[in-house]
Amino acid sequence: MTQLHQLRYFLPPRSKKVTCPACDQPKRFKLYHDATTGHPVGDAYGRCDRQDHCGYDLRPQSDKPPERSANAFRDLPPAPPKPLAILPEEVVAASLAHHRANNLARMLGRIIGYGQANELLLGMEVGTSSHWPGATVFFQRDEYGRPRSGQVVHFDSQSGKTIKDLAPNGEKRRRTTWLHKTTKKAFKRKGEPFPQWLKDYEEAEQVSGWLFGLRYVLAAAKTVPVGIVEAPKTALLCNAFLPTYRWAATCGLGNLTETRLRPLLDRKIELFPDASENGSALAHWQNKAEQLRRKGFQVTVNERLETLATPEQLCAGYDLADVILDNHRGYPPSWDNDTL
Structure with missing residues (x-):
């Protein structure tokens, strides 16, 4: 030059x-x-x-x-x-062993009993992170059972709501990140070299394109309908209180994609979008459902939450988890046969 x-x-x-x-x-x-x-x-x-x-x-x-x-x-x-980004199984297993320190696990135990909570947390592979005190990890596996990513979210132990921080620009931001990022920060903080799996993961394809709870859904018979919600916490509660379906979560309104739903092509799917002030969430998933039906998916959209919610609930983004918690009247004694 x-x-x-x-x-x-x-x-x-x-x-x-x-x-x-x-x-x-x-x-x-x-x-x-x-x-x-x-x-x-x-x-x-x-x-x-x-x-x-x-x-x-x-x-x-x-x-x-x-x-x-x-x-x-x-x-x-x-x-x-590019090689695939896959988390080591031992990392997943270690995270699943600390539910006593997990804010969401403790809240869930109070709601559905510690025995039922422990069974559900293990079945849906919900782990614990020390990145924030009592933080939760939602592990996501692909259709082949490989652990591909872990979303870290910090919940309040009493309300079960996601904790938010005030950003410099005045906006409130949810405390959420990814397990590989928190692991990297932890090793940096301790001044220790990164493990080889983390080096390989950083150089690999890191796209998060899987439903939370996919493995749990695929373990059920194909005749069992699948309920899809936005939030992993909602999927947990729905699997406990609404067992007619097997529930999974997209981890966000915009994550309802053909790629994520591809492993469910031969199953009946019902979408349950959060309520929204202007009906945008419902409209977005209705449009997506129409596109998915043209691709051969058996998918419908449930509109009841949007039509029954009050103006205040619409403004707050009411979802099925809120419905369950607002109408919670205790749980059967058989659900409380263990501890976390």
Whole structure:
């Protein structure tokens, strides 16, 4: 690259990183900018910061700006397939052994009895994290039974609600993160080297694309209908109080996708979206259900929560967990035959 090119085309030190077109890793690719315009040269011209694993670095080579095309890298050899991000089974097992220290587990025990709670927490693979005192881990397995990720959420031990922090911009943010991230921070804090599994996990495909509770659902007969809700805590309570279905959670309104539901293609599915002030949650899942039916899914949407909720409940995002807790009148003695 000539001195002219060095002056004209450059990588801004604080520019936003985007998905690399070669290795497909998000927030790793920085675009070359044209000093004469102040704008990126083209979607394909940039450098991936994973130089040891990707090495993609396409630079402008002439005074004439190249065409803005995301296909400029089409002649490059395809990137090698990325290994799958899989958590070690021993990590999952260790997390499942500490329900006594788990805020959500203690709350669940008071609601449904400690024997029933322990059985359900183990069956749905709900673990404990020390990242926040008493934090919960919702493990997600794929359709082959491999543990792919663990969502960490911090609940209040009395109310069972997610604890929120006030961000610098004044917004309230839920205390939630991922197990591999909390593990990395813990080793950094102790000044210890990362275990090999964590190094491998960080370099692997980390997309979270599975239902919480999928393994629990697949263990039931195919004739048992599947109930889908947004929150893992709701799926837990529904499996305890509404056993006509096997329940799973998308872990978010926008996570209802064909990929996540693909393992349930041969089962009857009923969606239970949270109530919303303007009906947007119901409308969103109704639209998704229509798309899924065109793909061959047997899926319907339950609208009762939206139609029966009060204006205050709609505003608060009322869900089936709220219905269960508001109408809770105790549990059978047989549910309390053990401790956490």
